[in-house]
Amino acid sequence: MITVAGVADQDVAVLGLGRSGLSAARALRAGGATALCWDDNPAARDAAEAEGFACRDLHGPGAFDDVAALIVSPGIAHLYPAPNPVVAAALRAGVPVDNDIGLFFRSFxxxxxxxxxxxxxxxxxxxxxxxxxxxxxxxxxxxxxxxxxxxxxxxxxxxxxxxxxxxxxxxxxxxxxxxxxxxxxxxxxxxxxxxxxxxxxxxxxxxxxxxxxxxxxxxxxxxxxxxxxxxxxxxxxxxxxxxxxxxxxxxxxxxxxxxxxxxxxxxxxxxxxxxxxxxxxxxxxxxxxxxxxxxxxxxxxxxxxxxxxxxxxxxxxxxxxxxxxSYPGLPHRSQIIAEAGGVTYVNDSKATNVDSAAKALSAFKRIRWICGGLQKDGGLDILLGATGAVAKAYVIGREAAGFALQLDVETEICTTMAEAVARAVAEAEPGDTVLLAPAAASFDQYDNFEQRGDDFAAQVLGRLAG
Structure with missing residues (x-):
């Protein structure tokens, strides 16, 4: 653990009690500060209290009267599209707002x-x-x-x-x-x-x-x-x-x-x-x-x-x-899942935007492309000039039909990962790459891109084993 410097005997508020928030609270405590923790999720507050941290509702009046700084987790907005109410209250009170990265650089x-x-x-x-x-x-x-x-x-x-x-x-x-x-x-x-x-x-x-x-x-x-x-x-x-x-x-x-x-x-x-x-x-x-x-x-x-x-x-x-x-690659980033019958299966679930998906499409010669999900702002126009190697797209997600209409390749609306993998495996020929590069976020069907990539891998390995 990195002990936070310069906080001894201070009260420091921590907003958001996920990985970075709890880590910050521990490092603040190691530096002699009292971490006053808050998360709108009661289960997160219970987890903090189980580690001996005091929880304070930072929404209330006077919540920042004795607070030296507010440490904010990355997922919490501090300016756009609108400041989180707790962040706004800290700024009005003149309390400095920071995050764990700032604490690290000042303490390393x-x-x-x-x-x-x-x-x-x-x-x-x-x-x-x-x-x-x-x-x-x-x-x-x-x-x-x-x-x-x-x-x-x-x-x-x-x-x-x-x-x-x-x-x-x-x-x-x-x-x-x-x-x-x-x-x-x-x-x-x-x-x-x-x-x-x-x-x-x-x-x-x-x-x-x-x-x-x-x-x-x-x-x-x-x-x-x-x-x-x-x-x-x-x-x-x-x-x-x-x-x-x-x-x-x-x-x-x-x-x-x-x-x-x-x-x-x-x-x-x-x-x-x-x-x-x-x-x-x-x-x-x-x-x-x-x-x-x-x-x-x-x-x-x-x-x-x-x-x-x-x-x-x-x-x-x-x-x-x-x-x-000797670099093996990272999971969910151009990760080779399997090779069978002359077909390579690649998991690039981390391709959550159109630019990263376009780059993945440029890496292989003949592609059976599994794509779709929660579409981000800006549309899919960047992909229109990047699909030359795509033999067919198998579109997943709750809005698969609308996603497919924006593509300039042959498409099949599959909706689920299981169906997309089944169709791609059935139609793939030697020399093909079955590529998951969604060009979209995962949150319409999955908790995160890792879960989506794991599902792809499980479906592929299950199909090949069967």
Whole structure:
């Protein structure tokens, strides 16, 4: 556990008692604070009280009279589409609002570090798509090369649940826009921006607010080095803001759509080959095509970002390449479930928006596509030019008929995962890939994308076994 610094003998309110909220309460208590907990769910309050925490209804008058700060869980809105009433009350009372990420960055470094030979580092990764894979890939490379490391944030453990840093350790954090938007302290040593596509627009008041939330990791944090995906205008803009000039190698530009030229530090992938250029000269090249855990251009972008971050730590290209070969991939992200009869079955349930689904569709040659679910704002127009490899789409979800009408490929309305898998398995031919890449949220039929992916895997394995 990371003990929160600077809160001894203070009353600190905690709103939302899920994983991050309870973790924050524990870390606050370890730092000498009294955590005053609240969640509108009585079961969550009971769980907190069972751990000895006091619960206070933060909706009532005077609830913040003696409170030093309010710590908010990521799922709770603090500005758009409207502030949560408790957050609004804290702001009116002049009480600072923060989250567990802010607590982590202000508390991670301790006096113990004075005896370390190598100062611990923090790599923070944000972006719309690929940040989980990029984070896991960096952690995998570090583990494979013997570097002490921990993985936390939006993946792995909560940031305050990790162990205090060891000598030379690297903590890898995946951070969502919900987390970067509110954190009062953001000080990573290396910050990574993968890409940007429309997502969570209601929560951020539009695409500008969404980008601004991501940008805070760089503008507020002032990292020693920034790895920036420049395949969208926002990434180009961010890299331009951070670099002092064309040769400033504190910014590493990353691309999978173009060969990057110039006098700075560049990492890009074309036709399955990763290239590193510095000062206009090629420094390394890696063939990504044999790496089964990293299929498709979107995963090649993740590999470029992870490679750049690890190069920033001083790892040699060949050492990184060796680790890339052993990367197994993440569950629900281009995860190979089975191979039978010349057909490959791939679970990409994490493709919850159209941009990530389009990238998944570009990774395979002939696809039986299982898609659909709770459609997000913006429609499916991005997919219309990305379905060239799709032999047929099998549409699931409560609104499957409406979803299917927006597609430019042959469709079959299946509604349920069981029916979609049954039809895809029956019609698949050798060389086909049966791909779950929903391009939609899961909440119309499942609690989360993990449950949806698990159902797909279970249906596939059950069909093949039968």
């Amino acid at each position: 470094a301790t006096s113990d570090w004075e005896s370390f030979d190598t100062t611990p580092r923090v790599i923070a990764i944000t972006g719309s798509n690929g940040k989980s894979t990029t984070s896991a890939l960096i952690h995998h490379i570090l583990t494979a090369t013997g570097r002490p490391t921990q993985l936390a944030g939006n993946i792995g453990r909560g940031v305050l649940d990790i162990d205090p840093a060891r000598d030379g350790e690297v903590v890898v954090l995946e951070l969502s826009s919900y987390q970067t938007d509110l954190a009062r302290a953001l000080t990573p040593d290396i910050a990574v921006f993968t890409n940007l596509s429309p997502d969570h627009l209601d929560r951020h008041g539009g695409i500008g607010g969404y980008f601004a939330a991501k940008r805070r990791l760089f503008a507020e944090g002032g990292p020693d080095r920034a790895v920036i995906g420049v395949d969208e205008d926002e990434g180009q803009y961010l890299a331009g803001q951070l670099a002092e000039g064309p040769t400033d190698d504190r910014v590493i530009r990353v691309s999978v759509t173009q060969k990057l030229t110039g006098r700075g530090w560049q990492v890009f992938a074309r036709k399955g080959f990763l290239s590193e250029y510095r000062k206009g000269r090629q420094a390394a090249s890696i063939d990504l095509r044999p790496m089964r855990g990293l299929p498709g251009a979107h995963n090649h972008q993740n590999a470029c970002a992870a490679y750049a971050a690890c190069r920033s730590l001083g790892l040699a290209p060949r050492v990184i390449e060796q680790a890339l070969h």
